[in-house]
Structures are given as C-alpha cells and as structure tokens.
Amino acid sequence: MHIPDGYLSPSTCVTLYVLAASGWYGALRRIKRVLTTRTIPLISVFAAFSFVVMMFNVPLPGGTTGHAVGVAVGAIVLGPWGSILAISIALAIQALFFGDGGITTLGANCLNMAIIGSFVAYAVYRAIAANSEFTSRRRVLAAAVAGYCAINASAFVTAIEFGIQPLLFHDSSGTPLYAPYSLGVAIPAMMLGHLTFAGLAEAAISVGMVSFLQKTDVGLLRGVKNLALGPESLLPIPAYEASQKNLWWAVALLMVLTPLGILAAGTAWGEWSSADFANAHARAQIEAASGNQAPPSSVPAGLQKLSSLWTAPFPGYAPRFIKSPAFGYSLSAVFGVGFLALAALLARSVSRRKRQPEARA
Amino acid sequence: MTQHFIQSTLQGFTRALSKALLSEQVANQPGLLQQFDPRVRLVGMLSLVISVVLCRRLEIVAVLFVIAVVIALASKVSLLSLAKRVWLVVLAFTGLIALPALFTTPGDAIVSLRPLSITTQGLRTALLLIVRVETAATLTTVLVFSTPWTHTLKALRSLHLPAEVVTMLAMTHRYVFLLLETANQMFESRQSRTVGALTGAESRRVTARTAGVLLSKSMELSQEVYLAMLSRGFRGDIQLLTEFRMKARDYAGLAAFLCVGCLASWIGR
Numbered sequence: 001m002h003i004p005d006g007y008l009s010p011s012t013c014v015t016l017y018v019l020a021a022s023g024w025y026g027a028l029r030r031i032k033r034v035l036t037t038r039t040i041p042l043i044s045v046f047a048a049f050s051f052v053v054m055m056f057n058v059p060l061p062g063g064t065t066g067h068a069v070g071v072a073v074g075a076i077v078l079g080p081w082g083s084i085l086a087i088s089i090a091l092a093i094q095a096l097f098f099g100d101g102g103i104t105t106l107g108a109n110c111l112n113m114a115i116i117g118s119f120v121a122y123a124v125y126r127a128i129a130a131n132s133e134f135t136s137r138r139r140v141l142a143a144a145v146a147g148y149c150a151i152n153a154s155a156f157v158t159a160i161e162f163g164i165q166p167l168l169f170h171d172s173s174g175t176p177l178y179a180p181y182s183l184g185v186a187i188p189a190m191m192l193g194h195l196t197f198a199g200l201a202e203a204a205i206s207v208g209m210v211s212f213l214q215k216t217d218v219g220l221l222r223g224v225k226n227l228a229l230g231p232e233s234l235l236p237i238p239a240y241e242a243s244q245k246n247l248w249w250a251v252a253l254l255m256v257l258t259p260l261g262i263l264a265a266g267t268a269w270g271e272w273s274s275a276d277f278a279n280a281h282a283r284a285q286i287e288a289a290s291g292n293q294a295p296p297s298s299v300p301a302g303l304q305k306l307s308s309l310w311t312a313p314f315p316g317y318a319p320r321f322i323k324s325p326a327f328g329y330s331l332s333a334v335f336g337v338g339f340l341a342l343a344a345l346l347a348r349s350v351s352r353r354k355r356q357p358e359a360r361a
Numbered sequence: 362m363t364q365h366f367i368q369s370t371l372q373g374f375t376r377a378l379s380k381a382l383l384s385e386q387v388a389n390q391p392g393l394l395q396q397f398d399p400r401v402r403l404v405g406m407l408s409l410v411i412s413v414v415l416c417r418r419l420e421i422v423a424v425l426f427v428i429a430v431v432i433a434l435a436s437k438v439s440l441l442s443l444a445k446r447v448w449l450v451v452l453a454f455t456g457l458i459a460l461p462a463l464f465t466t467p468g469d470a471i472v473s474l475r476p477l478s479i480t481t482q483g484l485r486t487a488l489l490l491i492v493r494v495e496t497a498a499t500l501t502t503v504l505v506f507s508t509p510w511t512h513t514l515k516a517l518r519s520l521h522l523p524a525e526v527v528t529m530l531a532m533t534h535r536y537v538f539l540l541l542e543t544a545n546q547m548f549e550s551r552q553s554r555t556v557g558a559l560t561g562a563e564s565r566r567v568t569a570r571t572a573g574v575l576l577s578k579s580m581e582l583s584q585e586v587y588l589a590m591l592s593r594g595f596r597g598d599i600q601l602l603t604e605f606r607m608k609a610r611d612y613a614g615l616a617a618f619l620c621v622g623c624l625a626s627w628i629g630r
Contacts, residue, residue, distance in 0.1 A: 005497030044532035045583035208569015
C-alpha cells in the first residue's frame, strides 16, 4: 500500500501532506500530555518495532504469505495518537533512510496507513471490546476485526486517491498524467487484494499478538496511560501554554486575511447554486472547470428541492446590510470562529461534567 | 506448511541490513554528491524529485532519468546495484500496474489486438508512470546511498523540522537495527529448533509470538532508554548540534540543482 513517488499529482501530495501534518501535530500534542518526557523514547522504540514487524512474512491459509502494518496492535497498545506517530515515523524511516515508499507521497502514506488506519482500528477495537476483561476472548476478536477493518479502510482511501487522478489530471489528448485508472477500476483492484490477503495478514498478526500478550504481558493491553505511570512522567511541558497562545494569534491573522478569498477567480468546483444553471456566464465556468463537460440543461431536481431547505444568515459570506465585501468576509470569519469556539467550550464543559461522576465513582 | 515464511522474513532482514551497509560504504567514497554539504544534497535531490512529479511531458522526465543516472555514476553508486534494487523492482511492480492501462485508456488506437487495442493515450500514460516512478526512485536511492543517516538527520534539523521529530527519527533509526538483530536471532533460533513441517496455524502462531515477544522487549528497551536519558539529565528539552558550514562549492551545487529542477518543471509543464 506504500504509494511510490509519481503516482499522485503534486497538488494531491500537498493536500495530503497538509492533512497528515495536522494529524501529526494533534497527535504529538495529545501524546505529550499523557506521556510527557517518555514520549520520545517510547514512540521511537515502538516505531522501530513497527518497522521490523512490517517486514515479517505472515503465513496465510493456502500456503501464501503476506505483510502486515501492525496498525491495530499500535492503536491498542499506544492508543490512536501514539499509533499515528509511531507508524508515521516508521514510514518516514522507510522512505528517508531505506528508499522504500515515496518522499512526495509520504504525507499520503502516513494519512492512509498511520492516521486513518489507527483511528479505524481504535474505534472498531473499542466498539467490540467495550468494557470486557483484558484477558477475554472478546478482545482477541476485537483485535482481529480492528486490524482487518483498518487495513481495508486504508486501502479504500488509497484507491480513492488513485482513482481521482485521471479525473483531475490529464492532458488535452485525455492522457492521464499520474495513476491511470478511474475510481471504477482502482477501488475493486485495490480492495480485492486487501479484503483477502493483506486484510487476513493484519487480522492474523493482531489476533496472535493480542492473545499472546493476554497470557504474557497483559499490562501492554491496558492502554497508553498505563505505560506512562511513574513520578518522573509528571514533569511539566513548558511549551504548551505558549503554543495555545500562538494558535489564537494565527486564528486572528487568518480572520484578518479572509478577504483574500475575494481575489479567487470563478466559482469553486461543485459549489454551484441552482441559479448558476440558468446563468450563461456561470454555465461556461462550470463547463470549463469540469473538463469541458457541459452541465445539465436544467437544474438537477434534487439540487432544486434541497436548495430552498436552508437559507444561510450570511449568504455569500456577507450580511445583507454590509456593503463592503471585504468587511463582510472578516465579519463572517469573526462570527464563524466565535460560533465554533462557543461550541467547543460547550462540548468541553459537557464532557467534563460527564467525566466527574465517573471519577468520583 | 514448510518454514519458508521464516526464510523469507530472514531474507528481508538481510536485505535491509545490506542496504544500510552499502549506504555506509558508498557515502564514505569521494563522489559528486558526497562533496556537497548534506543540506545541499537533501534540498537538491528533493527539488529534482519534485520536478519529476511536476513534469507532464514524457521526454523531459526521460531527460531527468538520464540526469539521475549521471548523478548516480558520479556519486559512485553502481548501476548494477541500482538495477537490482530499484529499476527491476519498480519495473516489476509499476510495470504490472501500468500494463492494463495500455488497453483500458480510451483514445486513438495504434495497435489492434482484437478484441483489445492499444491506444496512444494508453501507451503514453503507461510510459509516463513507469519512467516517472523509476526516475524518482533512482534519485531517492542515490540520495540515501550517498548520505550517512546522521547527516540526513542534521540536514532535516537545519531545514527546521521540529527537534522532537528529528530526535525520534534518529532514535528509531538507531533501534531499528537492534530490533532487526533481535528478531533475526529469534527467528534463527526458532528455525534451529523446528523439525519437520509446521501447519498453517502453527506457523501463524510462531510469527505472532515472535512479534509479541519483540513488542515486550521493545517496551522494556524504551523504559531502559528513558531511564538512561533521565540519568543524563534529560528534562524534555532537546539540544541538537549542527556543525555544517556552506562553502562556495555548496552554493554553486545548490544553484545547479535548483536550476535543473526549475527548468525541467517549466519546460515539462
């Protein structure tokens, strides 16, 4: 599943790097809150372990063998955030020091395997394992399904990344410039191998390791917080407050810069209103942006029906009473950020209230 | 089931170790890339990889492939090892992926093999994919072979990658070899104790148990490493040394790499 350089277009690589970087940033922040000074040695050694396990040939039914990523075991032992970091570091070592896997596609590979894989594995494992005993058979089943689902979710996202390439990046003669297969081919081709061999290899290694750890080292299955026990792990992290302050400065700067959006020419692909289908100029823009494919002659019935469902308070990022579009953009940004901050505060206070009775119990 | 899964795992370990050894050997020889500052090597080769991905014209990507081969030769990377480790592997994998595109890409037919036909667009996209992947992989491998990993790490740090990430990369790289060695010994000792053929379920158990023991060992190791760090005064702050100095030759090399990269991207756009 390691995508080499050359399969994805530069803009896809940049987008996936940005998405992966936000995952890495969030993961590092969260894991440091739990592990503090243990973060570096624990994540590094686990990453080295992941690297080695990725090289194991897992015997499969039928006499064949397959390779596993070990993402479910990572998510079970380190939690999703620790697993994201460890698997990403292992993939980076493969790409930077062993030349396996692309450098421009490292963001894509980390997003697919480390980030999506870890989240899916963790969610499935927690959903099935629930509050069962750490030594129960249910946890073994949960690990198997988690590994199988995680690797298939990663493969599915990889297939989508491949499949959108010919749609978006082709020359004037219709020659695809990067991965050449459309979604209709890429998804079945990718999933066939992963629903069978790779999925089984991941499930087999997850089952085997969890059931082995249940017998020999059950502490490793109790979650990442258990690994962080010890007085020295309570050392403070000095950079935390400063980084939150910097985040608010960055948000303020982005709010001031929002009028830059007015400079963008044309409309964003897919963000058309029902009125655009009747406007000749807008139709020409839709056609040009869609690879010279003419839009339907009338407004699609579903779009027509749903467009009257909700009228935004600030249509086009500007309240009606404000004449200056730049000021309207900034005001929309202030309202948007304020609304999200309020929602986040509300969610935090609700989750704290929920947690307090548990802590008392 | 025979023990071929142990054999192939051991072969995989040996390949990784021999790659790392070869890298150390090549990096210590006098060559074109070796004479530049590691930051120049990293930025220069990365700019060429990016230009390979940016190029939309097959001819320009082919020119970049020739440039990559020339850089490899001038940097004492043997073409035989490149062919064995990169070109054939990429050809087998990407070639297989690109082959059906010859027939499935809609366009003007050039050869008709009823009921299928090869299209101009299909041929072009398959060649573009193969040459592009070969070129990028060659450039990356030449960079890996010509630069000791400690230098790559320091170069990454001087490119403002967070110190924590650089430290984790360094530590992971260090322990990859230790854990490879440990896993190697575990599989070898298991193999020496195995008489006759293992069933499928047994061989899966052997693999999972080895991985499980390796995980327990890794966790103990991380605890030991952590205590060793604390004993040396580690309190969460990371200090890294970068003693590289750019000379006139380095600036010239960097300019040359960036010019080739920009020019290729511009012509091949």
